[in-house]
Amino acid sequence: MSALRPALMHMSTPHGNTEAARRLATWLLCCLAITALLTFCSLIVGTSSIETSIGWILAPDAQSSVVLWQIRLPRTVGAWFAGALLGLAGAIAQGLFRNPLAEPYLLGTASGAALGVTLSLIAADASVEGLAWATKLGVTGAACVGAAGATLLTISLSRGVLQTRSLLLSGVVVAFLLGAITQLLLLTKPEIWRTMQTFLFGSTGFISWSSAALLGSVFCLCVVPAALLSRGLDALSLGEDTAQSLGLSLPMLRLTLLGVVSLATAAAVGQVGVVGFVGLIAPHLVRETLSVNHRQLLIAAPLCGGALLQAADLVSRWIISPAELPVGAVTACVGGSYLVFLLWRRSRNG
Amino acid sequence: MGEPLAELAAPPSGAPAAALSCDDLSVGYGSRIVLEGVSLDLKPGCWTAIVGPNGCGKSTLLRALAGLQPAHSGVIFLQGRRLQAWPRRERARRLAWLSQASAATDLTAAEVVALGRFAHSGWLAHRQADDDAAMHRAMTATGSLAWAQRRLSTLSGGERQRVHLARVLAVEAPVLLLDEPTTHLDPPHQEDVARLLRGQAHRCGVSVVSAIHDLSLALTADRVVVLGHRGVIGHGTIRDALAGDWLSAAFETRVNVVEHQGVHLWRPALEPITRD
Numbered sequence: 136m137s138a139l140r141p142a143l144m145h146m147s148t149p150h151g152n153t154e155a156a157r158r159l160a161t162w163l164l165c166c167l168a169i170t171a172l173l174t175f176c177s178l179i180v181g182t183s184s185i186e187t188s189i190g191w192i193l194a195p196d197a198q199s200s201v202v203l204w205q206i207r208l209p210r211t212v213g214a215w216f217a218g219a220l221l222g223l224a225g226a227i228a229q230g231l232f233r234n235p236l237a238e239p240y241l242l243g244t245a246s247g248a249a250l251g252v253t254l255s256l257i258a259a260d261a262s263v264e265g266l267a268w269a270t271k272l273g274v275t276g277a278a279c280v281g282a283a284g285a286t287l288l289t290i291s292l293s294r295g296v297l298q299t300r301s302l303l304l305s306g307v308v309v310a311f312l313l314g315a316i317t318q319l320l321l322l323t324k325p326e327i328w329r330t331m332q333t334f335l336f337g338s339t340g341f342i343s344w345s346s347a348a349l350l351g352s353v354f355c356l357c358v359v360p361a362a363l364l365s366r367g368l369d370a371l372s373l374g375e376d377t378a379q380s381l382g383l384s385l386p387m388l389r390l391t392l393l394g395v396v397s398l399a400t401a402a403a404v405g406q407v408g409v410v411g412f413v414g415l416i417a418p419h420l421v422r423e424t425l426s427v428n429h430r431q432l433l434i435a436a437p438l439c440g441g442a443l444l445q446a447a448d449l450v451s452r453w454i455i456s457p458a459e460l461p462v463g464a465v466t467a468c469v470g471g472s473y474l475v476f477l478l479w480r481r482s483r484n485g
Numbered sequence: 486m487g488e489p490l491a492e493l494a495a496p497p498s499g500a501p502a503a504a505l506s507c508d509d510l511s512v513g514y515g516s517r518i519v520l521e522g523v524s525l526d527l528k529p530g531c532w533t534a535i536v537g538p539n540g541c542g543k544s545t546l547l548r549a550l551a552g553l554q555p556a557h558s559g560v561i562f563l564q565g566r567r568l569q570a571w572p573r574r575e576r577a578r579r580l581a582w583l584s585q586a587s588a589a590t591d592l593t594a595a596e597v598v599a600l601g602r603f604a605h606s607g608w609l610a611h612r613q614a615d616d617d618a619a620m621h622r623a624m625t626a627t628g629s630l631a632w633a634q635r636r637l638s639t640l641s642g643g644e645r646q647r648v649h650l651a652r653v654l655a656v657e658a659p660v661l662l663l664d665e666p667t668t669h670l671d672p673p674h675q676e677d678v679a680r681l682l683r684g685q686a687h688r689c690g691v692s693v694v695s696a697i698h699d700l701s702l703a704l705t706a707d708r709v710v711v712l713g714h715r716g717v718i719g720h721g722t723i724r725d726a727l728a729g730d731w732l733s734a735a736f737e738t739r740v741n742v743v744e745h746q747g748v749h750l751w752r753p754a755l756e757p758i759t760r761d
Contacts, residue, residue, distance in 0.1 A: 380584075422591070
């Protein structure tokens with residue numbers, strides 16, 4: 136046994152390992168630095184006509200300090216958490232389905248959340264009891280119910296969570312179906328259509344401190360089980376049979392992680408609306424620049440997703456200022472182009 | 486009557502207990518039955534090779550024995566207890582399975598081999614000294630220690646295969662089920678694997694079962710299970726298989742095996758080229 140020890144030391148800390156660890160640390164620090172920079176920029180860029188300069192930040196008057204601390208800061212903090220949640224959900228979904236193009240939208244989760252919000256708005260509009268009910272549930276509650284319902288529908292359509300391919304396929308079917316129902320409902324209610332339009336495009340404009348706090352606490356709630364189960368995702372990358380033969384309980388792993396994906400997506404959709412592609416791009420960007428196992432990925436992808444949504448939020452406010460673009464339009468443009476680039480590169484490489 | 490049930494379940498004394506056995510096992514996909522009425526008795530300390538033509542159900546049999554493929558009928562016993570009755574992780578500690586396809590992931594070789602210790606170390610991956618020792622032994626035995634920190638996606642097919650073999654050995658299970666452990670390997674490394682499997686069986690008392698394509702290599706095992714398209718042709722020693730000409734029956738064509746200095750070799754029936 137003692138003869139083995141030096142070799143084991145070699146195995147746990149050889150050159151390759153320390154260098155990989157250093158790369159990861161550098162990468163995470165860069166991500167945090169970019170986040171800090173974006174947060175600062177978000178504070179001085181806005182659609183209100185008040186002055187935006189560094190001196191103004193240091194000594195704001197009463198009105199500007201309300202804009203600064205009650206509107207811009209919660210907005211950028213909330214955007215970070217929403218992006219982090221989407222990045223986390225995307226990273227888990229890609230590992231769970233062993234498909235690099237999987238993201239919460241492919242499970243029907245996001246469409247379910249949007250339908251939940253639509254139904255709660257229609258109920259609030261229709262009757263007094265409906266209004267009381269919708270107020271009690273809240274937007275996030277309605278989104279959660281919708282997201283969980285859609286995920287359960289997807290699972291029952293694919294007859295369990297055992298088959299990856301049928302699960303993805305039924306996810307797409309559910310997403311289309313629920314999206315169509317949402318659109319039909321909105322056609323019959325033109326007055327809700329206007330409210331829902333910003334929501335369906337995605338907007339970071341309504342984030343208050345309370346919603347930022349909600350996003351933050353859901354993030355903490357999601358990241359712990361995800362990190363604990365990351366080894367299961369590693370095992371799953373070797374194939375479903377191999378993972379099972381290693382002694383993992385695949386149904387338990389899948390159900391828990393699907394629950395985490397649903398909760399993370401529902402919270403993000405409930406607060407910022409339907410913002411696409413962040414969950415797809417964030418894990419991709421991490422894997423492009425680092426070779427990681429799932430524990431590292433589940434830390435890096437949320438950091439990357441948070442910075443991405445902050446950047447998109449900043450662009451949406453700045454590009455046609457003083458007017459404002461829906462942030463979902465920005466992520467769709469950037470994310471769509473990135474997806475086209477990925478597909479182009481894949482076809483070029485044969 | 487009146488005897489405790491545990492006594493009834495215990496194997497009969499005398500003959501060594503089978504590490505893994507199945508009785509009247511039938512497996513298939515949907516309504517298509519691939520194997521029917523298979524009864525096997527796999528002893529500890531014995532390396533059994535499964536041979537047979539493509540599509541005869543070698544992989545299906547191994548998957549069924551590993552509990553990955555539900556059986557239509559029949560029972561499987563692992564160390565005298567029904568396979569399904571074992572708790573998941575305890576079963577994984579006693580039975581390790583190697584799939585035919587070796588996955589290429591972004592994990593390092595050491596991380597992949599560490600997954601073989603999952604049944605011992607659990608979710609939090611808190612590795613103990615014995616986990617490290619088992620990983621080290623397995624990677625040394627398969628000659629994969631040199632690339633412990635390389636990503637699997639950067640290794641060649643043969644190197645990857647050896648890492649996966651190390652992961653299976655790192656479980657240190659008394660039963661190993663290996664589906665084509667020598668695929669992607671060059672002949673000297675195939676020989677290394679054969680020597681390794683024999684060593685595991687003879688020196689460590691492991692029951693090794695492997696599907697092997699190369700007939701000459703398969704004939705270096707202790708016992709063979711010969712599968713044909715219509716089920717098991719025979720299960721016994723190499724000498725039984727050759728005496729009964731099971732291979733010809735399984736492949737439905739003449740299979741020539743020659744003996745050279747005690748080694749059995751498969752000889753292709755092609756005429757040698759005589760012109761210069």
